[in-house]
Amino acid sequence: MSNQNSTDPFEPGTDIEICSNDNGFRGAWYSGTVLKPKSNRNKQSILVQYKTLMSDEAGTKPLRETIDIIQGRPIPPREPRDREFKFSEEVDAYYNDGWWEGIVTGVLPGERYSVFFRATREQLEFGRAELRLHREWVYGNWVPPLEDEASISVELKSSNNDKFYKGALVEVSSDEDGFQGAWFAATVIEQLNNGNFKVEYKSLRNDDDTAFIMEEVDYNHIRPCPPTEIVDNFRLYEEVDGLYNDGWWVGVISKVSSKHKYEVFFRGTDEEIVFKHSDLRRHVEWINGKWVSSSSGMLSGRTEVE
Structure with a gap:
């Protein structure tokens, strides 16, 4: 029996979702149950049992695994049964026994939707x-929260495109091997007739290092530059973006070494890298046309920036 009302989201017996770092499973969230907590000197870990992943070929023995606590989160709130999804909304799709993040690219007849997955460049129907x-689990709150959905203004593609005018500073994501999950600063050169954008990167140069790379990108791979925010210090298990190899990569603070240095864990590559304070920024998500981040004032709060 799960303890969903417990103040500790990782108390033994509690149902949670688990992010896997194994090849072929990265980026997906799987349902599981906390069996017991374990603690190490530098990290906090828990023993979990998956609900949909099995350890035997017969599919009768649920997989058990010890994970770092930053790989777990509570079960997200359920959607209303009559909820309709809109074009360009960020969603999680249930596929291969887990939930995978994607973007609605088509609203189809019969309550069906086309969903595009950046990580694999696939488009599937659900x-x-x-x-x-x-939703993101941010400092003990779901963002956006279920109760505020009716008041959230959903901006469609046409209104968001107003933010990507010629000369606008933006960030662009890449699906190329070795760059997946990173965001790179760029300038919009023009919007093309097919709805895509021609951009010039601000830090990526061509092979002979004679000019910055120019590239055509679609709506699913561009966003405005995040708002500038002064952060005095980052906290353990806080989500951050780290500046690495000319791009911003999302990770989690796994160790506070000093006031100016931090170890950051990256789920996508299962790596830990040390960063200076100046090479980190608070992680924010571009959700429904707004920047959403945790409030610097309250652990349970959030800040929305137009």
């Missing part, structure tokens, strides 16, 4: 019951 609104 029924409404197989989707949920994409």
